[in-house]
Amino acid sequence: MSYPIELIRHSLAHVMAAAVQKLYPDVKFAGGPAIENGFYYDFDTEHRFSEDDFAAIEKEMKALIKSDGRFDRREISLDEAKEIFKNQPYKMEWLNEYDANGEVLSIYTFRDFTDLCRGPHVASSKDLPKDGFKIKSVAGAYWKGDSKNKMLQRIYVDAFATGEELAEFLKMQEEAAARDNRKLGKDMDLFHFEPEYAPGCVFWHDKGFKVYRRLIDFIRARQNREGYLEISTPTVLERSLWERSGHWAKYAEHNYSGKTLDGKDFCVKPMSCPGGMLVYAQGIKSYKDLPLYLAEFGKVNRYEASGALAGLMRVREMTQDDAHIFCTEEQLQEEVVKALRLMIDVYHKLGFKKILMDLETRPDSEFRIGSDEVWDFAEDALRKSLESMGADYILAEGEGAFYGPKICLYLWDAIGRKWQCGTVQLDMNLPERFDLSYIGEDGEKHRPVMLHRAILGSIERFMGVLLESTAGVLPLWLSPEPVVVAPVSEKFKDYANEVVEKLQKAGVYTRADLRDEKVNYKIRELSLAKTPIIAVVGEKEMNDRTVTLRYLGKEGQQVKSLDSFVDEMTEAIKLPL
RNA sequence: GCCGGUUUAGCUCAGCUGGUAGAGCAUCUGAUUUGUAAUCAGAGGGUCGUUGGUUCAAGUCCGACAACCGGCACCA
Numbered sequence: 001m002s003y004p005i006e007l008i009r010h011s012l013a014h015v016m017a018a019a020v021q022k023l024y025p026d027v028k029f030a031g032g033p034a035i036e037n038g039f040y041y042d043f044d045t046e047h048r049f050s051e052d053d054f055a056a057i058e059k060e061m062k063a064l065i066k067s068d069g070r071f072d073r074r075e076i077s078l079d080e081a082k083e084i085f086k087n088q089p090y091k092m093e094w095l096n097e098y099d100a101n102g103e104v105l106s107i108y109t110f111r112d113f114t115d116l117c118r119g120p121h122v123a124s125s126k127d128l129p130k131d132g133f134k135i136k137s138v139a140g141a142y143w144k145g146d147s148k149n150k151m152l153q154r155i156y157v158d159a160f161a162t163g164e165e166l167a168e169f170l171k172m173q174e175e176a177a178a179r180d181n182r183k184l185g186k187d188m189d190l191f192h193f194e195p196e197y198a199p200g201c202v203f204w205h206d207k208g209f210k211v212y213r214r215l216i217d218f219i220r221a222r223q224n225r226e227g228y229l230e231i232s233t234p235t236v237l238e239r240s241l242w243e244r245s246g247h248w249a250k251y252a253e254h255n256y257s258g259k260t261l262d263g264k265d266f267c268v269k270p271m272s273c274p275g276g277m278l279v280y281a282q283g284i285k286s287y288k289d290l291p292l293y294l295a296e297f298g299k300v301n302r303y304e305a306s307g308a309l310a311g312l313m314r315v316r317e318m319t320q321d322d323a324h325i326f327c328t329e330e331q332l333q334e335e336v337v338k339a340l341r342l343m344i345d346v347y348h349k350l351g352f353k354k355i356l357m358d359l360e361t362r363p364d365s366e367f368r369i370g371s372d373e374v375w376d377f378a379e380d381a382l383r384k385s386l387e388s389m390g391a392d393y394i395l396a397e398g399e400g401a402f403y404g405p406k407i408c409l410y411l412w413d414a415i416g417r418k419w420q421c422g423t424v425q426l427d428m429n430l431p432e433r434f435d436l437s438y439i440g441e442d443g444e445k446h447r448p449v450m451l452h453r454a455i456l457g458s459i460e461r462f463m464g465v466l467l468e469s470t471a472g473v474l475p476l477w478l479s480p481e482p483v484v485v486a487p488v489s490e491k492f493k494d495y496a497n498e499v500v501e502k503l504q505k506a507g508v509y510t511r512a513d514l515r516d517e518k519v520n521y522k523i524r525e526l527s528l529a530k531t532p533i534i535a536v537v538g539e540k541e542m543n544d545r546t547v548t549l550r551y552l553g554k555e556g557q558q559v560k561s562l563d564s565f566v567d568e569m570t571e572a573i574k575l576p577l
Numbered sequence: 578g579c580c581g582g583u584u585u586a587g588c589u590c591a592g593c594u595g596g597u598a599g600a601g602c603a604u605c606u607g608a609u610u611u612g613u614a615a616u617c618a619g620a621g622g623g624u625c626g627u628u629g630g631u632u633c634a635a636g637u638c639c640g641a642c643a644a645c646c647g648g649c650a651c652c653a
Contacts, residue, residue, distance in 0.1 A: 040648095050581070139648030140580025147650040151580055154648075182646095186588080195644040196626085251653060253578095271653060305578050305651060306644085314652080401653065420652080452653090489610040516610075524614035538612055550613060557613070 002161075003122050009034035009159045011071060011110075011121045012061075012133055013041050016157065018069075018113035019060035020045075023053075029115065030090040030143060030152050036416070037169060038133070038159040042141055042152040044090065049153050054135040057155075065130045069111045071121035075104050081116065090143065091116050131163035134170070176414035181464040182311040184472040188530050190463075190480070191312075200309040200316035202460055207480035210509060212319075212459055214478050216297055218575050219321045219346070219455055225577070226342060228293040228323060233275025235299065239265035244433055245274040250367060250402075254302045272298030273427075273452060276324040277434040280448075285438040290448060291327035291335055297459075298322055312464030313419055319459040325451040326436070329377075332449050336385035336407070336424055339453045343409060343422040346455050349576045350466065351475065356410040356418060357391055359383060360399035367402040370428040378426045379405045403429035414468040421457040421465065426450075472530040473552055476572040483569065484531050485512040485547070486522045488538035495542040499535060499562060506570045527552060535565070 003011075013032035016039075020027055024047045032041030043049075076084070078098065084107065085091035094116070098105070108117045110125070122128060136156040143149035160166040177183070185191045190208030193201070204212055220230065239257070242248035247255065247270060256268040269275070276294050285292070301317045308314050327335050340357075347355055359382055362368060362375045370378075382405050386393050393407070400406055406425035410418045427450045430436075437445040456462035466474070476482040483503065487496040496512040503510045513522050519536060526534050535547040536557075547565050549558045560568070 048581080137647060138581060141649045142579080145650075147579070151649075153580075156648075193645090199644065245653095247653070254651090254653085273653085300653095302652080307578060307580095307649080308651060309645085310647095403653080425653090486613090488612050491610070518609095518611045518616065519613055520611085521615055522613090527614060534613080536613065540612085548613085 003127060005161055006034045007120060007122060008128060008132075008161060009039040011125075012128055012157065012159050013039040014071070014108065014110050014113060014115055014117070014121065015061050015064050015125060015128065016057065016155065017041050017043075017115065018064055018111050019057050020155075021113050022060055023056060028088055028090055038136065038157045040141075040154050040156045042143075042154045044143075044150070044152050049138040049155060051138075058133075058135055061133070062130045064111060065125045065128050067111070067125065069125045071123060071125075072109045073106055073119055073121070074109070075106050078105060081105050081107070084114065085116065129160070129162055132161055132166050133157050133159035134166060173415060176416075176468075179414040179468045179471045180311070181313070181413075181467045184467045184530075185312070187528060188472055188480075190467075198317075199306070200304060200314070202312065202315060202317070208463075210480035211463060211474065211478055214480075215456065215459055215462065216319075216321070218349075218577075220295075220297075221575055221577055222342065222346060222455075223293070223295050223323070226293070226338070228295045230295045230297075231276065231279050232296060233272060233279065233298065234269070236266050236268055237274070239267060241274050241278075242267045245277075246429060246433065247271065247274075251302075254304065256301050256303055268301045269298065270300050270302045272296045272300060272320060272322045273324060273430055274434075276322075277430055277436065280324070280326055280436055281434060285326075285448070287328065287438055287440050287446075290438060291325055291331050292448075293323055293325050295321070295323035312460045312467075313413065313417075315458070315460050318461070320454050321456050321459065323453045325453055326431075326438075326448040327451070328438075328440075328446070329449050332381050332426075332451075333385050333388070335451060336382060336426075337389055339424045339451065340385065340389065340391065340407065343424075343455045347409070347411075347422070352411055352469065354412070357386070357393040358396040358399070358408055358410070359386060359393055360396045360401075360406045360408060362400050362405065363398050363402060365402055369403055374428055375405070378428065382407055382424075382426065401425060401427075403427050411465045411469070413465060419461055419465060421462055422455050423453070423457065425452040427452055473532065474530075475576075476532055476569075477575060479509070479532050481509050481511070481531060482573060483508065483510045483533040483535055484526050485510065485535045485537060486519060486526070487512065487514065488519055488536065490514075490516070492537050492539065492542055496537050499537060499547060502562065502566050503569060506566050508566075508569045508573055523550065 010033065017029055017032060020043060024045050026045055028044040030042035030044065032039060078095065081095055085095065106117065106119060107114055108119055108121055136158050138153055138155050140151045141154040142151055158166060158169060160169060188207060189205050191202050191204050194203060239248060248267065251270060255270055257266060259265055276296060279294055297319055299317060299319050304314060304316050325335050361379050386407065404426040406423055408420050409422035411421050412418050431447055431450045436448055438448050440446045485496045485499045487493055493514055500510050500512045523534055530552065532552045534550045536550065537547055541547055545562050546559050547562055549560060
């Protein structure tokens with residue numbers, strides 16, 4: 001019979017545990033679930049696993065699968081379980097915290113390996129594919145996901161129902177590596193990093209910075225249409241401000257701070273919000289001023305843990321397309337909907353169809369502020385906003401910020417990792433701390449409700465996701481060099497320059513490739529650098545005043561008159577408002 | 578920060594069991610004036626991540642540190 005893939009993966013996890021037990025008898029078992037594309041199992045043993053061990057473990061697994069071992073389920077009492085697992089500290093810890101709660105305890109035995117497990121499993125190892133899995137990596141993982149606990153060794157395995165599916169998956173992973181934002185950044189000459197001088201900080205090259213600016217142009221234009229005002233606040237601010245906002249204490253280890261020679265403490269801004277609060281606080285606000293939208297493309301610096309850095313996806317200096325929306329409680333729900341609609345529209349225009357949205361609720365944290373009633377109100381408002389727009393979202397309980405619940409939008413990178421980009425967050429902290437107010441219809445002072453909102457999130461991360469999702473083939477309006485003119489030989493240099501001039505006059509980023517090389521060579525090079533359009537010009541084109549166009553990734557060529565090509569490009573580089 | 582791996586020319590990488598570095602591409606020079614994914618020839622280019630140690634001798638062995646990659650933890 002055929003089993004669901006999750007069941008096969010989970011059963012394979014038991015097989016791997018059995019294999020590891022055979023090879024390293026001192027091993028202690030933590031647990032091993034099925035995951036997307038495979039499974040993992042967490043072990044604790046003196047032996048340090050490395051790639052050199054993979055072959056032996058796989059071989060043992062294959063032998064076990066071939067042995068046609070049964071997966072035997074048995075329901076047992078808690079006392080019996082404690083007897084069976086008395087030498088397995090992680091299982092014991094679990095059992096000691098186990099709250100019966102009506103659930104039956106069960107164990108599964110496969111060959112010499114018995115695991116506490118809810119199941120279900122395949123009936124026998126002959127139901128498992130002996131060539132459908134491959135050990136991928138070994139990595140550290142904290143027991144119970146808590147960094148205060150011991151670090152275990154986790155072995156990740158890619159697993160599928162058949163060898164063909166596995167091979168296909170591995171091939172896709174290999175192709176995904178070619179779309180890595182770091183590789184594209186190099187190939188397309190967009191940016192680089194300086195690990196020695198500024199780990200985690202981007203050095204934008206001309207082309208990369210053109211894309212960066214274009215993204216900001218786009219967001220700015222959309223915001224302008226929605227009634228946003230744009231501000232810019234200082235980068236380095238006095239300690240007292242960060243104490244007031246709460247960031248000095250709570251994020252001490254992530255802040256870049258320092259003293260000047262005259263003894264003043266400063267902090268490089270890790271967020272733009274306090275600056276926004278101060279702008280709001282200027283002058284008296286009336287309910288007629290609300291909702292008030294203050295946007296800021298702020299560069300923020302956070303000293304992220306060294307192990308957290310990852311190309312453009314996780315950096316220490318990033319640009320947020322931040323905005324703060326001040327409104328009344330009554331306006332809140334509508335404002336959340338407006339913000340989400342704006343974000344989703346922007347994502348669609350940028351070509352993203354698959355977006356994950358979640359609602360993150362109150363964290364179980366000592367730092368959490370605000371009464372339960374206020375949290376109830378806030379979570380309710382966000383939930384109602386999502387429901388009123390019929391949005392698909394998942395509930396991420398306990399994932400909210402200490403100051404309020406949030407809705408986050410996630411996009412995926414080339415190898416399937418999910419990254420948070422846009423977000424709408426309700427903040428119950430800052431308006432209070434900065435004593436913000438507006439005068440209501442009743443002539444009394446009221447506290448405004450505040451939303452943090454970022455559409456792309458960080459320009460850096462968004463560029464990373466965008467590059468990987470497009471494999472570097474950016475839409476023409478975002479491309480730093482949508483077209484390059486390649487003359488067939490030096491003789492057509494003047495005409496090439498004329499084409500370039502016309503395009504530039506129309507606002508198109510372009511240049512002529514005048515190198516003393518064959519057309520073949522230029523086309524190869526420009527294609528590898530992901531140039532969307534190559535305009536070849538030679539004798540024919542010069543005489544007819546045309547260009548011969550080659551579009552990236554497409555076979556064949558198109559001949560167009562110079563004028564119509566310029567018109568076409570003028571249209572193509574417009575922001576997709 | 579933690580676990581594992583990695584770090585050799587501008588880039589991609591080779592260098593077995595220690596005997597003081599190699600390829601392709603790129604760059605420069607010359608020839609070629611090119612019609613849709615690499616024209617030919619020659620030349621220059623590396624304190625082998627940094628730093629200690631072992632050794633007659635270290636890119637190679639051992640230690641520390643840093644960065645990068647994959648996870649874990651974190652992510653205002």
